[in-house]
Amino acid sequence: MNFRDIIVFDFETGSRNPLTTQPTQIAAIALHGRKLTIQPGGIFNSEIRPIIDDKKAIEAGVDPLEEEALEITGKNRKALAKAPLPKTVWKKFEDFCNKFNFRGSSYTAPIAAGYNIIGFDLPIAQRMCEMYGTTDTRGRQSIFNPIFKLDLMDMVFSWTENNREFKSISMDFLREYMGFPEESKENAHDALQDVKDTANILIKFLKFQRNISQKTKFEKAFANGEFYV
Incomplete structure (x- = not known):
C-alpha cells in the first residue's frame, strides 16, 4: 500500500527535445497519497526565464526558442525575459517537493506523476537537478522517489489498448473524450491547467483501480497451473 504523496508536474518548453530544450514554465500539484486530495500548500506554478538570444542559447548548448512552441504555450520572448531565473525557480520547486517527503529519505520521497513524464518531463527534471539542484550519490535527481513513478500516458494506454473508440491518447483527445469543460480546452498547454x-x-484512474483491486484476488493466481507463455 502506498503512503507516499504524489506530485503531478509539467514543464512547458521552448522546443521538443527534453535533453536540450529550455523550460519556460513549471507547475505542480501535490496529492495526498491515500486521500488523493490536494495537500495544503500543494500548488506550485512559475514561469522560467530561458536564454532569449538564439546565438547565446546555441553557445550554451541548449535549443533556441522556437516560435511554434511559444505560440502553442501562449508565451513570448518579452514576457519570458522578465521571468525568474532557472536556478531561482528550481530551488523553490525543490523546497516545494521536499515538503511532501514525510521522512526526508529517498524511499519516502513523493512519487512523480504526469503525462509522458518518462519520455519528457523527468529527463528535464534530471537536467535541472544536475545544473541547479541536488542529486544523490549515484547522480540521480533527488526530489522524487527513485523507484516509483506514475505516467498517466502509459496508464491510459494499458486501459484502452483494446478499445477502438480511442483514436489517440493525447491530452487534447482525452479532454474532449472525457468531457472536460471548455475552460480546460482553451487553457491547454498552460502548465498549471495541464497539471x-x-x-x-x-x-x-487510481480510484477506479483501487476499487477493482479490492475485489480481485491476486494471491496464488497461477496456482491452477494455467500459464500463457
Missing part, C-alpha cells in the same frame, strides 16, 4: 487536468484523470 490540473492530468491530476483529475489520474485520480479517476
